[in-house]
């Protein structure tokens with residue numbers, strides 16, 4: 388089932404059962420689901436089949452970052468399993484991203500292919516430590532332009548950069564933004580955060596929300612509160 392909702396709920400769980408327990412409380416008409424490294428490493432493709440069987444569109448968030456041939460094969464493997472979206476690291480460079488794009492096109496696979504720019508857990512000091520002297524905003528812009536030129540459908544960035552990327556890359560270029568923190572939620576390890584309503588106003592096309600829903604005392608109430616905030620935008 389396809390949904391008009393911009394919400395992607397991150398199923399960051401350590402077991403298939405825990406993830407499905409949450410999925411069974413959610414409605415594919417109200418959100419998409421994200422499967423990341425921990426859950427996929429534990430459960431394997433079984434989780435994708437289970438979520439697809441329940442009618443959800445799935446973002447397989449494995450952030451591939453390797454040589455072009457390896458990433459192209461991994462992206463194809465994800466798309467062959469019918470996922471709605473898959474991602475790579477833009478820092479893997481032009482040839483890596485272009486190889487992934489070419490592989491999907493050659494096989495007629497329509498999975499959305501996006502690239503992570505600068506992780507939302509990173510701030511200026513973290514970039515300096517890995518040898519990047521630009522500000523997070525500058526580095527996001529640089530990598531987003533490279534991702535666009537390399538054939539990506541969009542990027543993962545923080546909502547703080549979404550407005551600028553809309554001007555730079557257009558409204559059709561997907562801006563998938565984690566680091567979403569409603570006023571009732573703690574930032575935790577995230578650094579570049581925004582509320583759901585601010586993120587949508589700034590031009591985010593999709594909002595990734597994990598712990599503010601999955602770790603809430605009442606996850607459904609948290610989701611409904613976020614939806615109400617978005618409806619008011």
Ligand SMILES: O=C(O)c1cc(=O)[nH]c(=O)n1[C@@H]1O[C@H](COP(=O)(O)O)[C@@H](O)[C@H]1O
Pocket residue numbers: 397399423448450474503505506507508543544565566567577595596597598599
């Ligand atoms: O690619 C991602 O989804 C991602 C990129 C990024 O820069 N920051 C980021 O938090 N994420 C993911 O988005 C989710 C955010 O979860 P919460 O911080 O619990 O809302 C996690 O599953 C992260 O792996």
